[in-house]
Amino acid sequence: xxxxxxxxxxxxxxxxxxxxxxxxxxxxxxxxxxxxxxxxxxxxxxxxxxxxxxxxxxxxxxxxxxxxxxxxxxxxxxxxxxxxxxxxxxxxxxxxxxxxxxxxxxxxxxxxxxxxxxxxxxxxxxxxxxxxxxxxxxxxxxxxxxxxxxxxxxxxxxxxxxxxxxxxxxxxxxxxxxxxxxxxxxxxxxxxxxxxxxxxxxxxxxxxxxxxxxxxxxxxxxxxxxxxxxxxxxxxxxxxxxxxxxxxxxxxxxxxxxxxxxxxxxxxxxxxxxxxxxxxxxxxxxxxxxxxxxxxxxxxxxxxxxxxxxxxxxxxxxxxxxxxxxxxxxxxxxxxxxxxxxxxxxxxxxxxxxxxxxxxxxxxxxxxxxxxxxxxxxxxxxxxxxxxxxxxxxxxxxxxxxxxxxxxxxxxxxxxxxxxxxxxxxxxxxxxxxxxxxxxxxxxxxxxxxxxxxxxxxxxxxxxxxxxxxxxxxxxxxxxxxxxxx
Amino acid sequence: xxxxxxxxxxxxxxxxxxxxxxxxxxxxxxxxxxxxxxxxxxxxxxxxxxxxxxxxxxxxxxxxxxxxxxxxxxxxxxxxxxxxxxxxxxxxxxxxxxxxxxxxxxxxxxxxxxxxxxxxxxxxxxxxxxxxxxxxxxxxxxxxxxxxxxxxxxxxxxxxxxxxxxxxxxxxxxxxxxxxxxxxxxxxxxxxxxxxxxxxxxxxxxxxxxxxxxxxxxxxxxxxxxxxxxxxxxxxxxxxxxxxxxxxxxxxxxxxxxxxxxxxxxxxxxxxxxxxxxxxxxxxxxxxxxxxxxxxxxxxxxxxxxxxxxxxxxxxxxxxxxxxxxxxxxxxxxxxxxxxxxxxxxxxxxxxxxxxxxxxxxxxxxxxxxxxxxxxxxxxxxxxxxxxxxxxxxxxxxxxxxxxxxxxxxxxxxxxxxxxxxxxxxxxxxxxxxxxxxxxxxxxxxxxxxxxxxxxxxxxxxxxxxxxxxxxxxxxxxxxxxxxxxxxxxxxxxxxxxxxxx
Numbered sequence: 012x013x014x015x016x017x018x019x020x021x022x023x024x025x026x027x028x029x030x031x032x033x034x035x036x037x038x039x040x041x042x043x044x045x046x047x048x049x050x051x052x053x054x055x056x057x058x059x060x061x062x063x064x065x066x067x068x069x070x071x072x073x074x075x076x077x078x079x080x081x082x083x084x085x086x087x088x089x090x091x092x093x094x095x096x097x098x099x100x101x102x103x104x105x106x107x108x109x110x111x112x113x114x115x116x117x118x119x120x121x122x123x124x125x126x127x128x129x130x131x132x133x134x135x136x137x138x139x140x141x142x143x144x145x146x147x148x149x150x151x152x153x154x155x156x157x158x159x160x161x162x163x164x165x166x167x168x169x170x171x172x173x174x175x176x177x178x179x180x181x182x183x184x185x186x187x188x189x190x191x192x193x194x195x196x197x198x199x200x201x202x203x204x205x206x207x208x209x210x211x212x213x214x215x216x217x218x219x220x221x222x223x224x225x226x227x228x229x230x231x232x233x234x235x236x237x238x239x240x241x242x243x244x245x246x247x248x249x250x251x252x253x254x255x256x257x258x259x260x261x262x263x264x265x266x267x268x269x270x271x272x273x274x275x276x277x278x279x280x281x282x283x284x285x286x287x288x289x290x291x292x293x294x295x296x297x298x299x300x301x302x303x304x305x306x307x308x309x310x311x312x313x314x315x316x317x318x319x320x321x322x323x324x325x326x327x328x329x330x331x332x333x334x335x336x337x338x339x340x341x342x343x344x345x346x347x348x349x350x351x352x353x354x355x356x357x358x359x360x361x362x363x364x365x366x367x368x369x370x371x372x373x374x375x376x377x378x379x380x381x382x383x384x385x386x387x388x389x390x391x392x393x394x395x396x397x398x399x400x401x402x403x404x405x406x407x408x409x410x411x412x413x414x415x416x417x418x419x420x421x422x423x424x425x426x427x428x429x430x431x432x433x434x435x436x437x438x439x440x441x442x443x444x445x446x447x448x449x450x451x452x453x454x455x456x457x458x459x460x461x462x463x464x465x466x467x468x469x470x471x472x473x474x475x476x477x478x479x480x481x482x483x484x485x486x487x488x489x490x491x492x493x494x495x496x497x
Numbered sequence: 498x499x500x501x502x503x504x505x506x507x508x509x510x511x512x513x514x515x516x517x518x519x520x521x522x523x524x525x526x527x528x529x530x531x532x533x534x535x536x537x538x539x540x541x542x543x544x545x546x547x548x549x550x551x552x553x554x555x556x557x558x559x560x561x562x563x564x565x566x567x568x569x570x571x572x573x574x575x576x577x578x579x580x581x582x583x584x585x586x587x588x589x590x591x592x593x594x595x596x597x598x599x600x601x602x603x604x605x606x607x608x609x610x611x612x613x614x615x616x617x618x619x620x621x622x623x624x625x626x627x628x629x630x631x632x633x634x635x636x637x638x639x640x641x642x643x644x645x646x647x648x649x650x651x652x653x654x655x656x657x658x659x660x661x662x663x664x665x666x667x668x669x670x671x672x673x674x675x676x677x678x679x680x681x682x683x684x685x686x687x688x689x690x691x692x693x694x695x696x697x698x699x700x701x702x703x704x705x706x707x708x709x710x711x712x713x714x715x716x717x718x719x720x721x722x723x724x725x726x727x728x729x730x731x732x733x734x735x736x737x738x739x740x741x742x743x744x745x746x747x748x749x750x751x752x753x754x755x756x757x758x759x760x761x762x763x764x765x766x767x768x769x770x771x772x773x774x775x776x777x778x779x780x781x782x783x784x785x786x787x788x789x790x791x792x793x794x795x796x797x798x799x800x801x802x803x804x805x806x807x808x809x810x811x812x813x814x815x816x817x818x819x820x821x822x823x824x825x826x827x828x829x830x831x832x833x834x835x836x837x838x839x840x841x842x843x844x845x846x847x848x849x850x851x852x853x854x855x856x857x858x859x860x861x862x863x864x865x866x867x868x869x870x871x872x873x874x875x876x877x878x879x880x881x882x883x884x885x886x887x888x889x890x891x892x893x894x895x896x897x898x899x900x901x902x903x904x905x906x907x908x909x910x911x912x913x914x915x916x917x918x919x920x921x922x923x924x925x926x927x928x929x930x931x932x933x934x935x936x937x938x939x940x941x942x943x944x945x946x947x948x949x950x951x952x953x954x955x956x957x958x959x960x961x962x963x964x965x966x967x968x969x970x971x972x973x974x975x976x977x978x979x980x981x982x983x984x985x986x987x988x989x990x991x992x993x994x995x996x997x998x999x
Contacts, residue, residue: 218792332602374786
């Protein structure tokens with residue numbers, strides 16, 4: 012069998028039957044990582060450690076003490092700290108940085124015997140939509156190596172799509188899980204803000220960041236979320252709401268479900284027709300399954316991108332202040348005095364996009380400009396939250412495209428930050444409102460590039476999102492696209 | 498402005514006629530919680546450098562702050578004690594600036610929605626007048642670490658960092674510009690120290706930096722309501738330095754204004770060694786802190802019931818305790834003020850007073866021997882090995898005449914060393930008393946013959962000299978006699994001598 016092209020749900024019975032072992036899986040994935048080296052999906056690979064752990068998990072399986080994720084091999088976005096390996100955030104600034112502690116999500120996943128294969132490539136400090144902004148070089152789209160995989164979790168998405176790991180972790184601040192999932196043709200879940208602990212996620216924009224799973228099926232994402240979710244005393248913003256049984260809700264009936272189609276997310280211009288058609292087919296399928304389609308409006312979503320970049324960059328300017336060369340990370344060897352240590356270390360350590368955002372964020376918080384930019388952006392954020400609340404009075408979920416286009420060519424938008432930012436036009440509102448959203452494949456364009464659909468729900472509606480996604484995946488042929496892709 | 502030149506400011510600190518002094522204080526109070534404000538690290542003072550740190554207070558990538566709710570109770574107690582309104586919702590905010598001892602690159606503080614607002618305290622002004630000083634706000638924040646340059650073990654071109662203090666909880670209390678003299682400012686700080694000690698929320702030790710104060714200071718024409726250009730004074734780490742630094746700055750501004758000059762808004766650092774304040778480099782103070790709401794922490798919500806619960810648990814505050822000492826123990830205002838100045842001293846006194854009749858005797862001993870002993874040892878009176886219970890036993894023997902003053906002091910000094918009950922020492926001292934009247938009479942006669950001039954004067958009617966002789970005699974006996982017995986013998990001898998002269 013080709014273990015690289017199946018999801019964890021299909022691996023489990025094979026493991027149980029004894030036809031494969033964790034060790035053989037580890038070997039297979041490591042071979043795939045070697046073969047897929049041209050994709051540049053990983054920044055570091057923990058081959059030896061993964062093999063050791065696979066052997067250990069196999070022993071546990073014999074004793075019957077293995078965790079529920081035994082046999083799941085994860086790629087971990089390199090902005091999630093793990094004490095057993097380096098964390099770079101794809102930045103020169105953190106070259107050689109080794110965190111003394113591990114993220115809460117990694118501890119929880121390790122307790123259930125998930126094995127971490129390596130750290131995946133990304134846009135530096137998660138700032139970007141193409142994974143071109145990496146100090147370790149860009150990532151290539153598995154379906155077409157001349158194109159980008161999306162970003163910023165492009166390494167995770169590409170690794171999952173190419174079968175270099177069973178599933179992966181990404182982080183989503185404005186679409187960084189969903190947009191690459193869409194470009195690569197995999198499933199990506201951005202949970203409700205607070206559903207999954209952020210402890211150990213190197214912060215980009217704290218009020219928007221959320222770790223989430225990326226996988227080859229909705230059920231895999233549900234199972235990962237099951238283990239990752241829940242209150243963490245180390246994250247004051249993590250929710251105490253009980254964690255429901257996500258797997259059990261996958262098969263719930265969709266009859267009577269009201270699916271909202273926000274008109275602003277199906278614009279006349281600026282959207283590829285194949286994308287529109289594919290998402291509309293999803294809607295038609297859901298209606299056939301008994302769901303009701305409801306036209307809705309999110310009138311302020313046109314301001315979302317502008318407000319998002321003000322808030323995200325403002326927070327980033329503070330979150331990235333700690334990288335100053337004083338205690339860890341890069342310190343410029345040329346620095347002779349304090350001020351130089353700051354300016355040289357940061358000028359040399361950060362890439363162009365990160366510097367652009369730090370400057371933008373610093374500017375919008377500056378005395379005399381705060382109200383006009385940051386203050387106004389917060390007001391837009393409140394209006395966006397109200398838009399969603401209003402929409403969810405008449406529907407249960409929203410269905411939209413993830414991105415107006417399929418994957419673009421490497422270099423196509425690299426010189427035009429605004430064009431790049433518009434790639435997040437359908438995803439940022441979700442982060443601004445703190446809502447959960449699921450991206451899943453829903454077809455391909457004429458060039459064979461994957462198209463993604465996005466389901467958005469009210470806070471903590473992950474069970475419903477996953478159920479709708481699961482139905483689509485099982486019943487709607489184009490949503491099973493990636494199985495044939497690899 | 499009709500300043501009359503430098504001669505009107507010949508007395509620094511006391512600005513004469515044309516100017517009124519306007520001072521506002523920003524006070525940082527280090528809280529005595531067991532752990533830091535946003536992590537579980539210890540806050541013990543004086544630990545080895547960088548030994549009390551963790552990913553959170555080091556601001557390592559991925560670490561997140563979690564509020565230690567103990568600090569809310571401390572903040573609420575100070576707010577209640579100063580009559581501030583505790584805001585039902587307050588917000589943490591990031592205050593951004595770069596400094597090597599600030600690992601996150603921002604301080605977590607509170608900005609436009611502080612923990613508490615609009616209270617006040619009283620200070621003693623000239624001629625014992627009491628004046629109300631308004632408190633604008635009290636808010637929570639984390640402390641930064643310490644940069645170490647000026648130590649023998651630091652090379653000239655090096656700066657060492659001790660990050661133990663990073664994340665130590667602070668309350669910042671900001672007054673309105675209501676203080677009118679350096680003495681009022683110093684009194685405010687002393688009363689605040691007394692208050693935080695009473696509330697048990699801080700050691701209030703200025704030298705250790707547990708209580709720190711910056712002052713905004715300006716002068717304005719007497720009788721005017723406007724505010725002049727202010728300067729900010731930093732680095733005043735004792736009450737005396739608060740007073741000296743402010744006096745210095747008042748004199749400087751006064752002379753400048755009187756000469757027709759203008760005050761430049763700036764931050765000045767007090768140099769205690771040189772007794773002067775000098776401007777900080779302008780780069781160091783040119784901060785735009787770019788405050789914005791801290792996204793890693795939820796808003797702090799305070800319920801009315803919780804505040805009421807705390808209000809019920811509030812300890813007796815200094816003013817009330819002083820009044821009670823005058824009323825309940827019949828002590829003079831001076832004694833009551835001194836005893837209640839420090840809550841430890843007051844507690845010691847009350848444990849002692851509960852056990853002996855003569856409250857004034859107890860007060861004298863606490864204000865004298867006990868406070869002297871704690872000062873000499875640099876410890877709290879409650880840490881003395883001579884406990885109030887032991888002292889009560891000792892003072893009881895003293896007031897019943899079993900031992901006298903000198904012997905009591907001796908036993909007290911022994912008790913400070915060995916911590917034993919004084920009962921045995923009292924028996925020893927009492928047993929060592931000379932009761933043999935003939936033997937005592939010999940000593941009395943010797944004292945009289947060796948002081949012929951005083952004896953003549955005494956016989957001639959200077960009755961007060963009886964006390965002098967008693968002292969001389971007790972001295973020669975190292976106190977091992979009952980002063981009343983000596984007094985009686987002296988009278989007998991006097992009578993005999995006068996009769997002899999006929």
